Amino acid sequence: MFDYQIKENSLQDKIILVTGAGDGIGKQAALTYASLGATVILLGKTVEKLENVYDEIVAQGSPEPAIIPLDLKGATKKNYQDMASTIVGQFGRLDGALLNASILGELTPFETIHEQIWNDVMQVNVTAQFLLAQALLPAFKLAKHASLAFTSSGVGNKGRAFWGAYSISKFATEGMMQVIADEYDESNLRCNAINPGATNTPMRNSAYPAEDKDTIATPKDIMPLYVYLMSDDSIDVNGQRINAQ
Numbered sequence: 001m002f003d004y005q006i007k008e009n010s011l012q013d014k015i016i017l018v019t020g021a022g023d024g025i026g027k028q029a030a031l032t033y034a035s036l037g038a039t040v041i042l043l044g045k046t047v048e049k050l051e052n053v054y055d056e057i058v059a060q061g062s063p064e065p066a067i068i069p070l071d072l073k074g075a076t077k078k079n080y081q082d083m084a085s086t087i088v089g090q091f092g093r094l095d096g097a098l099l100n101a102s103i104l105g106e107l108t109p110f111e112t113i114h115e116q117i118w119n120d121v122m123q124v125n126v127t128a129q130f131l132l133a134q135a136l137l138p139a140f141k142l143a144k145h146a147s148l149a150f151t152s153s154g155v156g157n158k159g160r161a162f163w164g165a166y167s168i169s170k171f172a173t174e175g176m177m178q179v180i181a182d183e184y185d186e187s188n189l190r191c192n193a194i195n196p197g198a199t200n201t202p203m204r205n206s207a208y209p210a211e212d213k214d215t216i217a218t219p220k221d222i223m224p225l226y227v228y229l230m231s232d233d234s235i236d237v238n239g240q241r242i243n244a245q
């Protein structure tokens, strides 16, 4: 695992947006950030899942979170701008965003990638990330230090047979991270990408249904990197692709 000791209250008073906060890694990140004192903004597609995470955060005695139900597949530039304005109106700034939500599409030979699946994967994993990151920049500028973390994959800088649209979308994610990091170098905003590594979640289970789930990391195991990138300990880290495992 990424070698970092999580410190109590290390995210105290931070405002952090987590996409895909209803399930898998995003859910664990939201619970962990909140437990360290952050006010977490839970963005996701399925409202019921977000409400369950909201309840868990309140039950653990953490700051009350906010919920933004949004389907990244259909959302428009205006939806993201309105969302960013609401965040600034309610919280005055944004200290961090974990862009975690994405879809796998289908694992298939390149020859048989369906155009519709390709379009959906690119919409959710690339275009939505672009619109979201762009819309959030004004809110980041209002923070003393701000952290934008994209989520890549083991197939995000080395292509792998049958991982088609998903793999290609993660290359784009890493490219986007590098462009932003270079432009905002020397600013209050840092931008990095996380490679979670094999982690026991619904997405992993759909890609490897026969795998023994006890042999891979849990979302909780990989939290040190997720916390590090949102904490002030990573203020000088920019433009990096970092392995959580």
Ligand SMILES: NC(=O)c1ccc[n+]([C@@H]2O[C@H](COP(=O)([O-])OP(=O)(O)OC[C@H]3O[C@@H](n4cnc5c(N)ncnc54)[C@H](OP(=O)(O)O)[C@@H]3O)[C@@H](O)[C@H]2O)c1
Pocket: 019, 020, 021, 022, 023, 024, 025, 026, 043, 044, 045, 046, 049, 070, 071, 072, 073, 100, 101, 102, 103, 124, 151, 152, 153, 154, 195, 196, 197, 198, 199, 200, 201, 202, 203, 204
């Ligand atoms: N798990 C791994 O082994 C692994 C390895 C490498 C990289 N990653 C990356 O890590 C990130 C999290 O993966 P995960 O395994 O936790 O995935 P997951 O279990 O499938 O969870 C993904 C989350 O994203 C949300 N989401 C999906 N489509 C959305 C949409 N159109 N609009 C809004 N939210 C949407 C889902 O919401 P709903 O539940 O409401 O659909 C869910 O909460 C992804 O970027 C993935 O590519 C994971």
